[in-house]
Amino acid sequence: MATHAAFMPGAKVETLTFWGVIASWLTTVDHKRVGILYGSSAFIFFLIGGIEALIMRLQLARPDNDLVSAQTFNELFTMHGTTMVFLAIMPMSAAFFNYMIPLMIGARDVAFPRLNALSYWIFLSGGLLLHASFAFKAVPDGGWFGYANLTSAQFSPSHSIDFWMLGLQILGISSMLAGFNFLVTIINMRAPGMTLMRMPVFIWMSFVTQFLIVLAFPAITVALILLMFDRFFGTLFYAPAAGGDPLLWQHLFWIFGHPEVYILILPAMGIVSEVLPTFARKPLFGAPVVIYSGIMIGFFGFGVWSHHMFSVGMGPVADAAFSITTMLIAVPTGVKILNWLCTLWGGSIRFQTPLYFSLGFIAMFTMGGLSGVMHASPPVDLQQTDTYFVVAHFHYVLFGGSIFGLFSGAYYWWPKITGKLLDERLGKVHFWLMMLGFNVTFFPQHYLGLIGMPRRIYTYAGDLGWNFWNLVSTIGAFMIALSFLVFIGNVIKTTRAGKVASPDPWDGRTLEWSIPSPPPIYNFARVPQVHDRDELWRQKHGDGHGGAPPPKPAPVTAAEIAAIHMPPPSFWPILLALAMVVMMSGLLISMYQVIVGGLLTLFLMYKFAMELHRPAAGHRH
Amino acid sequence: MADHSATHAAHDPNIGNTGLDHRKMGMWAFLGSDCMFFGSLIGTYLAYKGKSLSGPTPYEVFDIPLTSYSAALLLASSLTMVLALAALQDNRVKVAAGWLLATAAMGLHFVLNQVYEFWTFVNHYNLTLSTSLFGSTFFVLTGFHGAHVTGGVIWLLLLVSLAWRGQLDRRDYTKVEIAGLYWHFVDIVWIAIFTIIYLIP
Amino acid sequence: MADHGTTTATHGGGGGHATVRTYIQVAIALAIITGVEVATLYIPGIPNPVLVISLLLMSAVKFYLVVGFFMHLKYDHQIMRALFVGPLLIAVIIILAVMALFSAFLLLPRPH
Numbered sequence: 001m002a003t004h005a006a007f008m009p010g011a012k013v014e015t016l017t018f019w020g021v022i023a024s025w026l027t028t029v030d031h032k033r034v035g036i037l038y039g040s041s042a043f044i045f046f047l048i049g050g051i052e053a054l055i056m057r058l059q060l061a062r063p064d065n066d067l068v069s070a071q072t073f074n075e076l077f078t079m080h081g082t083t084m085v086f087l088a089i090m091p092m093s094a095a096f097f098n099y100m101i102p103l104m105i106g107a108r109d110v111a112f113p114r115l116n117a118l119s120y121w122i123f124l125s126g127g128l129l130l131h132a133s134f135a136f137k138a139v140p141d142g143g144w145f146g147y148a149n150l151t152s153a154q155f156s157p158s159h160s161i162d163f164w165m166l167g168l169q170i171l172g173i174s175s176m177l178a179g180f181n182f183l184v185t186i187i188n189m190r191a192p193g194m195t196l197m198r199m200p201v202f203i204w205m206s207f208v209t210q211f212l213i214v215l216a217f218p219a220i221t222v223a224l225i226l227l228m229f230d231r232f233f234g235t236l237f238y239a240p241a242a243g244g245d246p247l248l249w250q251h252l253f254w255i256f257g258h259p260e261v262y263i264l265i266l267p268a269m270g271i272v273s274e275v276l277p278t279f280a281r282k283p284l285f286g287a288p289v290v291i292y293s294g295i296m297i298g299f300f301g302f303g304v305w306s307h308h309m310f311s312v313g314m315g316p317v318a319d320a321a322f323s324i325t326t327m328l329i330a331v332p333t334g335v336k337i338l339n340w341l342c343t344l345w346g347g348s349i350r351f352q353t354p355l356y357f358s359l360g361f362i363a364m365f366t367m368g369g370l371s372g373v374m375h376a377s378p379p380v381d382l383q384q385t386d387t388y389f390v391v392a393h394f395h396y397v398l399f400g401g402s403i404f405g406l407f408s409g410a411y412y413w414w415p416k417i418t419g420k421l422l423d424e425r426l427g428k429v430h431f432w433l434m435m436l437g438f439n440v441t442f443f444p445q446h447y448l449g450l451i452g453m454p455r456r457i458y459t460y461a462g463d464l465g466w467n468f469w470n471l472v473s474t475i476g477a478f479m480i481a482l483s484f485l486v487f488i489g490n491v492i493k494t495t496r497a498g499k500v501a502s503p504d505p506w507d508g509r510t511l512e513w514s515i516p517s518p519p520p521i522y523n524f525a526r527v528p529q530v531h532d533r534d535e536l537w538r539q540k541h542g543d544g545h546g547g548a549p550p551p552k553p554a555p556v557t558a559a560e561i562a563a564i565h566m567p568p569p570s571f572w573p574i575l576l577a578l579a580m581v582v583m584m585s586g587l588l589i590s591m592y593q594v595i596v597g598g599l600l601t602l603f604l605m606y607k608f609a610m611e612l613h614r615p616a617a618g619h620r621h
Numbered sequence: 622m623a624d625h626s627a628t629h630a631a632h633d634p635n636i637g638n639t640g641l642d643h644r645k646m647g648m649w650a651f652l653g654s655d656c657m658f659f660g661s662l663i664g665t666y667l668a669y670k671g672k673s674l675s676g677p678t679p680y681e682v683f684d685i686p687l688t689s690y691s692a693a694l695l696l697a698s699s700l701t702m703v704l705a706l707a708a709l710q711d712n713r714v715k716v717a718a719g720w721l722l723a724t725a726a727m728g729l730h731f732v733l734n735q736v737y738e739f740w741t742f743v744n745h746y747n748l749t750l751s752t753s754l755f756g757s758t759f760f761v762l763t764g765f766h767g768a769h770v771t772g773g774v775i776w777l778l779l780l781v782s783l784a785w786r787g788q789l790d791r792r793d794y795t796k797v798e799i800a801g802l803y804w805h806f807v808d809i810v811w812i813a814i815f816t817i818i819y820l821i822p
Numbered sequence: 823m824a825d826h827g828t829t830t831a832t833h834g835g836g837g838g839h840a841t842v843r844t845y846i847q848v849a850i851a852l853a854i855i856t857g858v859e860v861a862t863l864y865i866p867g868i869p870n871p872v873l874v875i876s877l878l879l880m881s882a883v884k885f886y887l888v889v890g891f892f893m894h895l896k897y898d899h900q901i902m903r904a905l906f907v908g909p910l911l912i913a914v915i916i917i918l919a920v921m922a923l924f925s926a927f928l929l930l931p932r933p934h
Contacts, residue, residue, distance in 0.1 A: 111637070111643040112643065112647065176654060179654075180647050180650050180654075183646075183647075183650050183905075184637070184643050184646045184647045184650065187637070187639065187641075187646060187901060188637025188638060188641060189637050189638060190638055191638070214650060214651075214653070214654040214657075214909075215654060215909055215912060216657075217654075218654055218655070218657035218661060219657060219661045219916075221661075222658060222661035222662055222665070225761070225765075226665065226761070229750065229757070229761055233750050233751070234750060234751035235750045235751060235756075235757035235760075235761065236751060236753065236754055236757045237665070237754075237757055237761075242673075242674055242753065242754060243669075243672045243673060243674045243753075243754050244669070244757075245668075245924070248665060248668060248669075248924075251923060252661060252665070255661070255916060302915075306923070314923065318922075318923060565634075567634075602775070606779070613783075613788070613796075641899055641901065641902070645902070646901065646902065646905065649902045649906050650905050652906055653905050653906050653908065653909030653910065656909045656910045657909055657912065657913045657916075659913075660913030660916055660917050661916075663917055664916060664917040664921065665920075667920070667921050667924075667926050668920055668921065668923075668924035668926050669924075669926075670926055685860065685863065689856065689860045692856055693853065693856055696849065696852045696853065696856065696884075696888075697849065697853075699849075699852075699888055699892050700845060700846070700848075700849040700892075702892070703840075703891075704845065707842050707845070801892075801893075805888055805889070805892045805893045806893075808888055808892075809884075809885050809888050809889060812881055812884050812885055812888070813881065813885070815881075816859070816878065816880075816881040817881075820859060820860070820863055820877050821873075821874050821877055821878075822870060822873065822874070
C-alpha cells in the first residue's frame, strides 16, 4: 500500500499536495504530530480565554461600568474559567505528554497510537462544541464549576448549561483515553535499563497526573450524568424540593476538582524539575524525594476536596478533617520547592529564557501556595472564600505556576520540536513583561479580597474603596496581553528566520536531546540502553564518580533504520470522534440524532477495532 | 533479559518491555477507573438512601428471588467466560465460541430480567426516574450497570461472529482475555450492587 | 518469566494458571455463598448489624474469588494488581467519606 510504504523510514517520501498535507495531519498517529496539534489548539483557546479575561478586566476597571451586562459577565467568567482549565492548561500539558514522553523514556511511540489521535480529535470536538454555544447565543453562564441547583432546568432553562455539560463530558472522555494510553506507555515502553526510579522527573509527574486523570474524571462524569438526567429526564438528584441535596453536586465536582488542580500543576512541576538541573548544570537535588512528594501529592489530593466547601455548613468534624488533610498536603509541596532551590544552589547557572520561566514558577507558585495554606483554616477561609483573595490565590498557582511552567517547557523544548531556537532577547522581554504584568494584575487582588470585594460581580459601587486597585489590575492584564504579543512575534520571527538548533542546544541531561531536532518519525534509530536518570549526561560526561564517559557506539546503519516499523496513518480516529460529538450534541437537538450518532459511533468503534485485526499479509502496525 | 525484552517487543508491538501486553494493562487501568465511576454512583445511592420524601420504598418493590436469579446468571456467565478462554488457549475455537455465546446469552437474559424489573417498577408500583430520590438513584445506578452489560454482550457476540467466520483463534487470546476482564468486572459490580442495594436493609 | 520467550500464543503477562477444575470449584463456591447470602436475609430476628456485616463479608469473598481467579489477578504480574487494587481502595474510601458527609450510616434500623 503506497501510503503505508511512505512510513517505512528511509523510504522515499513523495512530495504531498496541499490537500495531501491536510490529510496527513487529519490521519496522523505520530505522537509528535498529535503533540503539535494539541499545543496549537491549546494556544488558540488560551488566547480566546485571555480575551475573555481582558473584557472582564475592562468592565471592572471602573465602578458602575456598563461595558457588558451582568449576564454577559457571567458568561465571560464561566467561559474564561472553563476554557483556561480544560482547553488551555490541560491540553498544553497534553502537548508535552504527547511529544516528550516517548522521547524521554527512549521509546519510538506510545502504546496506543490511534487511541492517542482519537483523544485529540475528541478534545477538539469538545472545545468546538463548547464554543458553538456562542453561535447559538446560549453561552454557559453558571461558572466553570456549575453549582447545582442554579444549573437545574428550572433556573437555567436555556441550552447554555447543556453546552457546558456536554462539552465537559466530551472533554472528560478525551482526557481519560489519553490517560490510559500514557499510563501503559510509561509502564510498558521504557527503554531497557530504565527502572521506575531512573525515569526523568517530568515522566514521574506525568505518570502521577495520568493516574489522577483516570481516577478523578469518573467523579465529574457521574456529576454531569446526574445533572443531565435532572435536566433532560426529570430525575431529582439536585432537587431540594424532593429531598435532593445541591451539595451532592459540590461533593462530586470537588472530588474531581481537587485532583484536577494537581493535574494542572504537576506537569509544570515536572517541567521545572527538568529545566533547573539543565540550566544549573547539576542533577536535581534529592530527585527520589521529589518523586515521592509528587506521588504523595497525587494520592492525598483525593482527601482534601471539601476545603472548597468550608462555607456550606458541613459541621465541625468534616471541616476539621479536611482542614488537617489540606494543611498536610502543603508539606510535600514545600519539600519540592526546597529541592528545586537546592538544585540551583552551587550550580553553574546559565540565565537563559527557559530558566527564567522556571524561576518565575518557583516564586509565583510559592506565593500562591502560601495563600492556599491560609485558606486551609476554615475560620480564615470564611472571610476569604468567594472574595478576590481566592481569585488571587488560584491565579498565582495556575498562572504563576502552571502557565509559567508551561512557557518554560515551550522555550526549553521548542528547538527539539521545531529545529529552531526561539530568540533569547525576545524571550526575556516576554518573561519580564509577563512577570510584571502578572503581579500588577493579581497581587492587588489579595488586598481587594480582604477588604471585601466578592468574586463574580460584574460591577461595584464607587465608594467602597475598590476603584484604584481594580484599575491597576486591569492595566496589569493588558501588560500580560502585550507580553503574549511579544511571544507570538518571537514565534513568527523564529519560524521565518530563526537560528537552527542542534540536537542538544542546552547540553541537556535526558534522552530527548540525543536525537535530531526535530526527531525522525521513529525517534530513536537505536533503542537506548539506560543506566541513569540523567542518561544522556552520563553518556556525555561520565557518571560523576570519576568514571570516564562510555565509548561512543558504532554509527547507525541504513539497514537498522530500514528494519524499524512505524504504524501507518488512520482515518478512524477522526471519524469516530466526529460520530461521538454528533451523538452527544444530539441531546441538544433531537433524540433521532442521538440514536443515529450512537449507532454510527458503535459502527466506527467496530471499524476502529477491526483495523488491526487480521491485517493483510505484510501490513505491520 | 533487558535485551531479550527489547528484541521480543520488536516482534510483537502489543508486548511491552515488561513482557506484559499493552491491551491487558490498559484494560486493568480502565477497570480501576470504572471502580471510581461506579463508586460515585453507589456513593450517591447511599447518600440518598432513606431520604425519599414519597413514593414506594425499596422493600416494597424489590423482587429478591428474581434479582438473586439474575445475580446467579452473571456469576455463571463468568464461569462460561473463563471456560471459553481455556478452550481458546487449546485452539478449540468452536468450543470457545460456544462458551462465549453462552456467556452472551446469560448476559442478555440478565438485561432482559432488568428490563422486566424496570417495567414492573414503572407500571405496577409507579416508581419512575422522577418519582423520588430512590427512583432517580436506583434507575440511574442499575441502568448504567445494565448498559455496561449490554455493551459487553455486543462485544461478546462480535467475538462469536469472528470465531464463526474463522477470524478468531489462539493468536487472539489476549483480545478475548480483555473482553473477559471487562465481563468479570461487570459481574463484580453487580455483586456489590446486589448486596448494597438489594440485600442490605 | 519462563514462558516469555513464546510467541503471542500465550497471553503477555501470566504467571501461573488456574485449571478448569479450579474454575468450577470457584463457581460452586460462588453459588453457595450467594445462596447463603439470600438465606441470611430471611433469618428471623437477626440483628441488623450482624446481617449487614455478614452480607458485606460474603460479598467481599465473592468479589475476591472472581477477581483473583476468574480475572486471574492472583497469578498476574503485580503491576496489574496495583492498577486495579489502588483505585478500588480509593473508590471504597470515597464511598465511605460521602456516606459520612451525608449522614448515611449503614447500621440504622430500617423497616423490613
